[in-house]
Amino acid sequence: EKGGYDHFMLKEIFEQPRSIADSMRGRINLENASLQLGGLRDYLDKIAKTDRIVIVACGTSWHAGLVGEYLFEELARVNVEVEYASEFRYRNPIIKEGDIVIAISQSGETADTMAALELAKSKGAIILGVCNVVGSSIARITHAGVYTHAGPEIGVASTKAFTAQVTVLSLIAIATAHKKGTISQDLYRELLFGLEAIPAKVEKILKSADKIKDISKLFTFASNFIFLGRGLNFPVALEGALKLKEISYIHAEGYPAAEMKHGPIALIDEDMPVVFIATKDNSYEKIVSNIQEVKARKGRVIAIVTEGDTLIPKMVDFVIEVPRTNDLLLPLITSIPLQLISYYIAVMRGRNVDQPRNLAKSVTVE
Numbered sequence: 001e002k003g004g005y006d007h008f009m010l011k012e013i014f015e016q017p018r019s020i021a022d023s024m025r026g027r028i029n030l031e032n033a034s035l036q037l038g039g040l041r042d043y044l045d046k047i048a049k050t051d052r053i054v055i056v057a058c059g060t061s062w063h064a065g066l067v068g069e070y071l072f073e074e075l076a077r078v079n080v081e082v083e084y085a086s087e088f089r090y091r092n093p094i095i096k097e098g099d100i101v102i103a104i105s106q107s108g109e110t111a112d113t114m115a116a117l118e119l120a121k122s123k124g125a126i127i128l129g130v131c132n133v134v135g136s137s138i139a140r141i142t143h144a145g146v147y148t149h150a151g152p153e154i155g156v157a158s159t160k161a162f163t164a165q166v167t168v169l170s171l172i173a174i175a176t177a178h179k180k181g182t183i184s185q186d187l188y189r190e191l192l193f194g195l196e197a198i199p200a201k202v203e204k205i206l207k208s209a210d211k212i213k214d215i216s217k218l219f220t221f222a223s224n225f226i227f228l229g230r231g232l233n234f235p236v237a238l239e240g241a242l243k244l245k246e247i248s249y250i251h252a253e254g255y256p257a258a259e260m261k262h263g264p265i266a267l268i269d270e271d272m273p274v275v276f277i278a279t280k281d282n283s284y285e286k287i288v289s290n291i292q293e294v295k296a297r298k299g300r301v302i303a304i305v306t307e308g309d310t311l312i313p314k315m316v317d318f319v320i321e322v323p324r325t326n327d328l329l330l331p332l333i334t335s336i337p338l339q340l341i342s343y344y345i346a347v348m349r350g351r352n353v354d355q356p357r358n359l360a361k362s363v364t365v366e
């Protein structure tokens with residue numbers, strides 16, 4: 001049941017401190033700073049040896065895949081391609097014997113993702129799964145995998161499944177990097193300790209839900225939204241836009257912030273809300289200039305900033321603070337306020353948040 005929340009979606013957003021912790025439980029051991037992924041025991045060697053990983057998924061899970069791409073490339077120095085399962089399966093994709101193909105799927109039943117895996121398997125690939133539903137079709141067809149332990153997700157819009165997917169992909173990328181020796185012992189420890197600290201940080205963001213609600217209220221009648229981020233926050237921007245579209249029916253687009261000037265900036269005027277994910281990471285200065293570009297054209301800016309930032313709050317209309325974390329773990333933090341913004345706007349528009357029109361929880365037809 002909804003456990004006192006108005007909707008399953010809100011309950012699931014608030015469950016994230018636990019679902020993220022559950023997705024790490026028994027895998028990270030801080031006492032000896034170690035990481036065990038039982039599900040990949042026989043495959044980690046192969047992942048560490050491959051020169052190419054292909055990730056296949058749809059929708060929100062595809063966004064988690066994009067986060068995975070950054071993590072694998074940065075930490076394990078391996079080439080990663082993230083494919084929409086529906087596109088991959090109808091091309092003649094180049095897959096050779098022994099390639100690693102990872103499917104990401106909450107339900108484990110998505111028809112296109114399943115078909116992409118069958119195709120990859122028929123070409124001799126090693127197919128791995130990151131699924132939430134134990135015993136699902138994808139979990140059964142894959143050679144091995146790592147479950148996200150998010151618990152049942154009822155709301156059609158994926159929230160806790162996304163952060164659980166990102167958690168598990170982080171673990172796989174860190175384990176691969178450790179095995180390959182492409183990560184320093186210091187960074188390895190920092191990331192493991194950083195991951196363990198995420199649930200408490202998510203909890204802290206959830207405590208500011210009322211403030212996020214007040215800001216969201218002012219945008220109830222917007223007809224468009226743009227979400228911008230750079231680096232690891234770019235997939236978060238895509239996910240923020242998807243969430244808003246699906247439950248509020250407001251047209252929204254996510255872009256890498258630097259792409260603005262190649263077209264979308266023409267959309268900016270005083271009626272265009274722009275959400276910047278502008279945390280203090282290695283693209284901070286760049287994103288500050290992107291914010292200036294939007295403010296110069298009178299866009300209304302909501303910025304997700306790192307606690308204690310004093311510069312951006314002076315430039316923008318609204319700020320939402322999030323705790324500091326290692327740059328590589330930011331999506332686990334920055335996606336939370338975006339989920340809440342979508343939720344509150346949709347509720348204020350009177351939408352059926354848990355069951356948006358035209359959408360199904362698991363897409364078992366192509």
Ligand code: F6R
Pocket residue numbers: 058059060061062104105106107108109110113156157158159242243246361362363
């Ligand atoms: C969006 C959403 C969908 C799913 C997509 C894939 O909130 O839920 O975009 O992410 O249909 O579903 P799974 O992960 O079950 O394969």
